[in-house]
Amino acid sequence: MGGERLFCDVALAARIERAEARLTAESSDAARARRGDTIGFARPFSGGVASFAEDDSPFNKVIGLGFGGLPSTAELDEIEHAFAELGSPVQVELCQLADAGTGGFFTERGYRLESFENVLGRRLGDTDVPDGVRLSRDDELETWLSEVADAVAVADTEGLPSHEDFPRETVVNAMRDMAGVRRYLAERNGEFAGGASFRVTEGIAQFTGxxxxxxxxxxxxxxxxxxxxxxxxxxxxxxxxxxTTQPGSKSHQNVQRQGFDLLYTRAILVKGTSATSSSGADSRQAS
Structure with missing residues (x-):
């Protein structure tokens, strides 16, 4: 892993955050399509997206903002009202490279800092395909969802504990709704040993769990x-x-060993009842 290190400037951070906002919006829309109703929303907000997919979903959040000026008070009032109507806190996932003053804008409105998550990245090049890992077939979807959800439920004890705590059904729904992903499974001794997914958004490979x-x-x-x-x-x-990983976690350590560099940190700002969700990315990995 001795190649050129990846430096993250504001332009790259904005590009990654746009991809995350797109993933959130598309997955939120998929949740409504699965249920066959119109409860919730995924609407543009200050260059990012504000989304409510369903109760306790990791796609209930505001993400991707902070790269085109501050939102207006009226815009934030509207978003807060939309979440309040659905009985949900507002969770803002704010990139540290966002416009100066964005964090203060929210804390002055009563948002509190609840936690952090790290975004890591690496350049791509030749990588061998390991034995025992393959794409999961469409007819294996239910097995893949069940096995991965069960694995996620047993948190790894190394590193800092995650601030997330999702019901199993919520985990299954979120993984099912995650738009445009490719699912992989690993086998050992003929058994399902692990699962993972990723998607491609405008040249960015988003490792989504x-x-x-x-x-x-x-x-x-x-x-x-x-x-x-x-x-x-x-x-x-x-x-x-x-x-995306929990800081200090085993997952954080594993991806750094594979040549990922820490690009930036997101601050998780919450207003209302304590939130349980985050990016829905590899921050919920169980090693």
Whole structure:
């Protein structure tokens, strides 16, 4: 992993945040399509998106803003009202490279800092495809969702604990609704050992989650899933891969070992009842 390190300037951060906003909006829309109703929203907000997918969803948040000036008070009033009507707190995931004053704009409105999450990235190049990892077939979707949800439920104890805590059904729904992803599975000794996913948005490979079955942890499964997705992202002609992790977590350590650099941190700002959600990305990985 001795190649050129990836430096994140404001332009790259804005590009990644736009991709995250697009993922959030498309997945929020998919949740409504799955249910067959119109409850919730995914609407543009100050260059990003404000989304409510369903109760307790990781897609209930404001993300991607802060790269085109501050929102107006009237705009924020409208967003807060929309979340309040659905009984939800407002959770803002704010990139540290956003416009100066964005954080203060929200804290002056009563938002509190609840946690942080790290966004890491790396350039793409030749990566071998490890044995035992393959694309999950369409007819394996229910098995993949069930196995990964069960693995996510058993949190890894190394590193800082996650601030997230989702019901199993919510995890399954969120993974099912995640728009445009490619799903991978890893096998050991003929058993399902782990699952992971990623999607491509305008040349960015977004690693959108991974989990290892507890019985197969510390056996290189997460590393194999990472390398398989890196190879696929290179084949898809992406120029950068990104992943979101809990700071100090085993997942954070694993992706750094695979050449990912820390690009920036997001501050999680919340107004209302304490939130349980985050990006829905690899921050919920279980090693």
């Amino acid at each position: 991974a989990a290892t079955v507890p019985a197969h942890r510390r056996r290189g499964v997460q590393t194999a899933l990472l390398r398989a997705r890196l190879a696929a992202a290179t084949e898809a002609e992406c120029d950068v891969a990104v992943v």
